[in-house]
Amino acid sequence: EAQVTQNPRYLITVTGKKLTVTCSQNMNHEYMSWYRQDPGLGLRQIYYSMNVEVTDKGDVPEGYKVSRKEKRNFPLILESPSPNQTSLYFCASSEGPAGEQQYFGPGTRLTVT
Amino acid sequence: GQQVMQIPQYQHVQEGEDFTTYCNSSTTLSNIQWYKQRPGGHPVFLIQLVKSGEVKKQKRLTFQFGEAKKNSSLHITATQTTDVGTYFCAGPGTNAGKSTFGDGTTLTVKP
Numbered sequence: 401e402a403q404v405t406q407n408p409r410y411l412i413t414v415t416g417k418k419l420t421v422t423c424s425q426n427m428n429h430e431y432m433s434w435y436r437q438d439p440g441l442g443l444r445q446i447y448y449s450m451n452v453e454v455t456d457k458g459d460v461p462e463g464y465k466v467s468r469k470e471k472r473n474f475p476l477i478l479e480s481p482s483p484n485q486t487s488l489y490f491c492a493s494s495e496g497p498a499g500e501q502q503y504f505g506p507g508t509r510l511t512v513t
Numbered sequence: 514g515q516q517v518m519q520i521p522q523y524q525h526v527q528e529g530e531d532f533t534t535y536c537n538s539s540t541t542l543s544n545i546q547w548y549k550q551r552p553g554g555h556p557v558f559l560i561q562l563v564k565s566g567e568v569k570k571q572k573r574l575t576f577q578f579g580e581a582k583k584n585s586s587l588h589i590t591a592t593q594t595t596d597v598g599t600y601f602c603a604g605p606g607t608n609a610g611k612s613t614f615g616d617g618t619t620l621t622v623k624p
Binding site: 450456 | 522548601615
């Protein structure tokens with residue numbers, strides 16, 4: 401079954417404690433993205449990747465890092481989480497550029513206290 | 514930078530009534546996509562529009578892309594409770610991989 405998986409699905413952490421949210425897709429897609437979703441603000445792109453070792457900033461990259469060492473995986477790293485990063489995070493992948501259909505993971509709800 | 518705006522933010526309808534959400538971009542789009550997110554779920558792709566003036570239908574859903582390729586709409590005829598959710602439009606950015614979503618329209622349907 402074609403899918404995008406994220407882990408963990410829920411995470412409560414404290415300010416400053418480094419964390420990683422994993423994302424994996426089994427569709428051999430070139431493009432992957434991370435979004436955060438906040439009430440009233442829709443989906444905002446954090447980072448995206450066009451292929452292995454090729455990443456670029458989205459609209460809200462501050463406080464986040466990503467890496468793309470393998471085609472299927474695109475982890476999101478918060479080196480020093482802060483409360484304003486409390487949000488719902490989605491990973492997505494697509495066969496082509498962002499104009500193509502994106503497949504979203506189930507989401508990770510992060511709370512930073 | 515590119516902005517994509519959607520109105521209304523919320524829409525409450527009685528089951529059987531029609532519903533429309535509008536999407537406006539600050540720049541011309543090469544294409545536009547529509548997604549639906551059920552409560553507690555993740556966005557799911559509905560459709561992509563590419564051509565100026567394009568109209569596509571999916572059962573009770575009608576999607577339009579404006580002539581200038583800067584606006585789009587989604588119209589649902591005779592809403593059902595299964596239509597509940599948030600509808601997003603999305604457009605590609607200037608860089609491959611960049612994507613901008615509208616803020617979404619949340620539809621609630623009263624039985």
